[in-house]
Amino acid sequence: MKIKNVFLALFFSTYIMLAFAQEKPTEKKTEVIEWMTITEAFERNQTAYPKKKIFIDFYTDWCGWCKRMDQTTFSHPEIAKFMSTHFWNVKFDAETSDTVRIDNNIFTNPRPGVKRSTHQLAANMLNNRMSYPSYVFLNESNNMITVVPGYYKPIDFEAIIKYIGLNEYLNMPFDQYKAMFNGDIKE
Secondary structure, three states, rough: OHHHHHHHHHHHHHHHHHHHOOOOOOOOOOOOOEEEEEHHHHHHHHOOOOOOOOEEEOOOOOOOHHHOOOHHOOOOOOHHHHHHEEEEEEEOOOOOOOOOOEEOOOOOOOOOOOOOOOOOOHHHHOOOOOOOOOOEEEOOOEEEEEEOOOOHHHHHHHHHHHHHHHOOHHHOHHHHHHHHHOOOOOO
């Protein structure tokens, strides 16, 4: 009987030790895009090495597709990882009343406080085609590469950011690139 009690005590103590000794599952690190102001992005291209292309997300507070882009595409780990590696990423409210200084240029909202009044920087960079969301890609010298309007699912947006981020836009038209593109995101 004593051996049975010793055996049970040993069994339960071993069981308890194993139960408490199990490691907690490691938390998966979620990739997120580090958003900055446009002024910060331009400054980084003057001071940081290596320089990066600049990605600007022009959005508005009332834009449902802009919010959906944030919830689905920009929060996708593959998209966030690639964008954080290859771009300085900017979110810019196209209706902000903030004054923006870039180099020797000053951009303002000519009618701050007026509903749906467009900021000069948004109008300038989007060529007065006010469609939200719209994305502007600038090269490492802060010169315009292209403007891409609209909402994109992660699987479709991956081709766009890799086309520009990997400099494929210098080698071939986007349609040709997209036809042969085999991305990492599989719906």
